[in-house]
Amino acid sequence: MSFKNIACCRLCGSKKIKNFVDFGKISLGNNLQTKYPNALKANKYSLSVNNCLICNHFQLSISVSPKILYKTNYTYLTGISNSFKDHFASYVLWIEKNTKLNPLKSAILDIGSNDGTCLSFFKRRGFRVLGVDPAKLPSQIANKKNIKTINNFFSSNVTNSIIKTYGQFDLITSHNVLAHIDDIHNTFKNAFKSLKLGGFFCFEIGYFLKVVQKNLFDTIYHEHLDYHHANPLSKFLKKIGFSIINISTNSIQGGSLRILCKKEIKPYLSTQASNFLKNEKKTVLYDKKYLKLWQNKIQSNMIKFGQLFKSYSKKDYIKIGYGSPTKIVLLTKLANLKGNDIEYIIEDNKLKIGRFLPMTGIKISNFTNEKFNKPLVVCVFAWNFFEEIVSNIKNKIPPDSVILCPLPKIKIYKI
Numbered sequence: 090m091s092f093k094n095i096a097c098c099r100l101c102g103s104k105k106i107k108n109f110v111d112f113g114k115i116s117l118g119n120n121l122q123t124k125y126p127n128a129l130k131a132n133k134y135s136l137s138v139n140n141c142l143i144c145n146h147f148q149l150s151i152s153v154s155p156k157i158l159y160k161t162n163y164t165y166l167t168g169i170s171n172s173f174k175d176h177f178a179s180y181v182l183w184i185e186k187n188t189k190l191n192p193l194k195s196a197i198l199d200i201g202s203n204d205g206t207c208l209s210f211f212k213r214r215g216f217r218v219l220g221v222d223p224a225k226l227p228s229q230i231a232n233k234k235n236i237k238t239i240n241n242f243f244s245s246n247v248t249n250s251i252i253k254t255y256g257q258f259d260l261i262t263s264h265n266v267l268a269h270i271d272d273i274h275n276t277f278k279n280a281f282k283s284l285k286l287g288g289f290f291c292f293e294i295g296y297f298l299k300v301v302q303k304n305l306f307d308t309i310y311h312e313h314l315d316y317h318h319a320n321p322l323s324k325f326l327k328k329i330g331f332s333i334i335n336i337s338t339n340s341i342q343g344g345s346l347r348i349l350c351k352k353e354i355k356p357y358l359s360t361q362a363s364n365f366l367k368n369e370k371k372t373v374l375y376d377k378k379y380l381k382l383w384q385n386k387i388q389s390n391m392i393k394f395g396q397l398f399k400s401y402s403k404k405d406y407i408k409i410g411y412g413s414p415t416k417i418v419l420l421t422k423l424a425n426l427k428g429n430d431i432e433y434i435i436e437d438n439k440l441k442i443g444r445f446l447p448m449t450g451i452k453i454s455n456f457t458n459e460k461f462n463k464p465l466v467v468c469v470f471a472w473n474f475f476e477e478i479v480s481n482i483k484n485k486i487p488p489d490s491v492i493l494c495p496l497p498k499i500k501i502y503k504i
């Protein structure tokens with residue numbers, strides 16, 4: 090089976106779920122192809138989000154087999170982005186301050202550790218570190234950097250063998266990973282089991298409130314099975330047995346939720362966490378009218394963006410993209426941008442260069458220092474790094490070039 094339908098809420102188990110948005114069928118954004126014809130005929134899967142009427146959790150209506158999603162052509166590397174590096178550097182200090190863990194006496198496990206970028210910051214502070222990640226290439230890169238990484242899913246069997254070899258941990262961490270996991274119940278139970286009593290579990294996930302408030306629809310893609318906010322999650326964590334110590338938000342990945350939990354004999358909810366939950370219930374995530382109009386609003390914004398990009402004529406401009414994140418597939422679909430609208434896409438991630446985007450077949454290239462014979466129109470698909478990209482390329486492209494940002498608001502940067 091290449092996918093399965095998800096009929097129950099992944100967090101509370103209720104069957105009372107109803108559709109929130111439906112984008113039709115699209116290809117897997119990470120499934121970059123080495124040949125152009127394969128890109129055009131890449132498999133498509135339904136992309137729609139359901140909402141649980143009992144706990145208000147949001148989740149995809151299907152789950153594509155992880156073997157298809159992650160084992161082939163997976164090219165995402167955390168270490169590419171400077172913003173991530175800065176984020177992790179301050180994250181480590183935040184952890185030390187809020188957990189009072191002694192780096193020299195503490196062991197950390199990172200679930201979905203990717204290329205070991207986060208763990209390398211912990212290691213530098215003196216922590217003993219271990220990563221686990223199902224993606225082959227990033228795990229190899231981490232191991233080469235001496236960040237010990239187990240290349241596997243964080244299953245019950247793998248958890249048992251980790252505990253047997255390394256013992257229990259003082260801290261388990263995870264960044265932008267938990268929304269990718271189908272069996273979230275077992276993953277959280279495995280995290281609980283892997284912790285010492287008094288140990289901490291801190292995770293960051295995309296915050297769906299920010300997505301809905303700022304119209305960041307392109308974080309909706311097949312790899313993200315869940316679209317989290319704190320209220321449904323806190324009930325779920327309580328069921329597993331965790332105390333919730335702190336809930337906060339930050340701006341990484343367009344807006345993330347950070348939850349710090351603890352394994353204790355008597356689980357509790359801190360006053361800070363309780364206040365956060367109360368305030369969240371007053372937001373648009375609980376405003377039925379706002380939610381109902383959301384898909385129409387984002388669709389009309391993207392049509393406007395597509396028209397803006399197309400308004401620059403091919404005669405006068407070289408029209409290219411910058412960045413090929415997974416979300417690009419939905420963004421190009423809603424903006425109605427086709428293969429012949431964009432000449433190629435510039436990418437900093439070497440693993441993606443030379444490949445073709447599924448559906449549109451647009452080629453991915455590296456940034457050449459060729460002398461462009463006319464100005465460029467650059468559509469920044471990796472829009473969450475817009476400022477970083479503008480400062481990197483503004484001196485390397487011809488005068489009169491234009492750099493466009495599709496989200497959260499349409500921006501035009503003129504050279």
Ligand SMILES: [Zn+2]
Pocket residue numbers: 098099100101102103141142143144145146321
């Ligand atoms: Zn639910």
